[in-house]
Amino acid sequence: MYYIGIDLGGTNIAVGIVTAEGKIVKKMSVPTGAQRPFEEIFQDMAHCIRTLLTETGIPEGEIRSIGIGTPGCLNTKEGILIFAGNFKYGKLVNYRQLMKNHFDIPVYIGNDANVAALAETKVGAARGAESAVMVTLGTGVGGGIVLDGKIYEGHLSAAGELGHLVLVHDGVPCTCGRKGCWEAYASVTALVRQTKEAMLANPDSIMNQTPLDKVNGRTSFDAAKKGDAAALSVVQKYREYLADGLASIVNVLNTEVIIIGGGICKEGDYLLGPVNEMLQKRVFGAGLLPERKMVVAQLGNDAGLVGAALLHA
């Protein structure tokens, strides 16, 4: 038996045939065209599925479910997208019905951050754990919670918005409308802002070899590794922001594992070693309870696709 996993992003749609163990048999990707009506987007998805079935020789009858991971707020029970800023027509869209128009196969949907967390917990970095939270550092700070091997969605499928934990009361404005969210300090977007501020405040810093409009998440890290003091202090502060938010998450949810995802994890131990040390000191009961386990995500871009395929379980 096989499962279809679809990672419906704002830019690309990735579609794959996945085994029960979360192995990708074959996958393909097409542009989303997020400005188009959903009927067209789903037509493309259906076409991808048929292409993959033909190319692998797997008969449609062996596909047990179709899972769709998508940004936005969902009613997963009914298979409906409630709203998403990423799509032009992103309000009250019946994903399940749209897919049912093409295939008579059970359809499941899940928030993209949640399905990634599910994939990493079931078959990725936290394999074997009963519970995990996944924090993805990118444009924003994404969050997903898996308890007892299942996505924890909360009452209105709106739980797990870990980026919108407060970090600084009355702090920097967040895209969500309130001030001081963790995302406004610990996202890569925030790191870029912090880097630019430090560059302007420290004209002698070697970070200024990079033009302001070319600054990215690596700029401060690269300079810090060369011993640049201003860059070091950006990196150290960023680590503290990360650790402080993670400590809050541990204090509330206390999952078996914390998974950190996003491109910035490539900084590896240079970023996460000190973060882990700070975390262990800041959690409630520090020193009295065993250390909290923190791991780096393993599935990369496939997490969404694989997690969507695992939604049936």
Added chain:
Amino acid sequence: MYYIGIDLGGTNIAVGIVTAEGKIVKKMSVPTGAQRPFEEIFQDMAHCIRTLLTETGIPEGEIRSIGIGTPGCLNTKEGILIFAGNFKYGKLVNYRQLMKNHFDIPVYIGNDANVAALAETKVGAARGAESAVMVTLGTGVGGGIVLDGKIYEGHLSAAGELGHLVLVHDGVPCTCGRKGCWEAYASVTALVRQTKEAMLANPDSIMNQTPLDKVNGRTSFDAAKKGDAAALSVVQKYREYLADGLASIVNVLNTEVIIIGGGICKEGDYLLGPVNEMLQKRVFGAGLLPERKMVVAQLGNDAGLVGAALLHA
């Protein structure tokens, strides 16, 4: 069938016989004597149980379980207290065995804040809800999480430490060792500190009619209601601290109901009306999702005892 509920506090032990519906048949209370060895404390508990059985005429055979709510960090599966600052001998104490020495009845234990949340969710302010968090404003900020009708404890039974969500990165030191926890801003202890600071900074405020060492959680509220500007600003800031932490909790857990407990809830709508308004505006998806439901705890001091009795379920 009946259930024994025990609320083992640092000062008093309350013991009660409770029905399956959470009604107290009869209860009594004795001083804890927290400096004594646990054998003596459990002897007193057993004595209370026997007294209540005799007085009610309920035979021991009709008691289905004994539940103990206690401060501290627990291994609830094994029935063991891992540590608690409140008791002189509060480390690695086998509560279950200590009670089994007196009664051959199943024994369950739970953290005091958690069992209170369970009681309010099952038979109190959030009756009928599938999920709830309870936040108790007192010396600290206590927290309990109930999901699918059960206490959510997390991996090391250390979840639900809602008071130790960060509110202000690098802020006021908290008793837990880190800086800026919500408890350090939203507890009554914090409110008293904020009140004193405002009194010193505003010598003309009528709050100064109260001597500094007599200031309590009501001082600023009483003066604010009389129109005192300095007091009003203490109250308003306190409401904001409360709302901001609650918004974080909603963004992570998104339970059906939020229960607020503690003596300060007697301020009623004057405190909680504005807090609720702020909360609805600060949660993620504000305006796009239905309002979050916030209620005041109903069971008062009985919540611990009743919740402990409900631990069997």
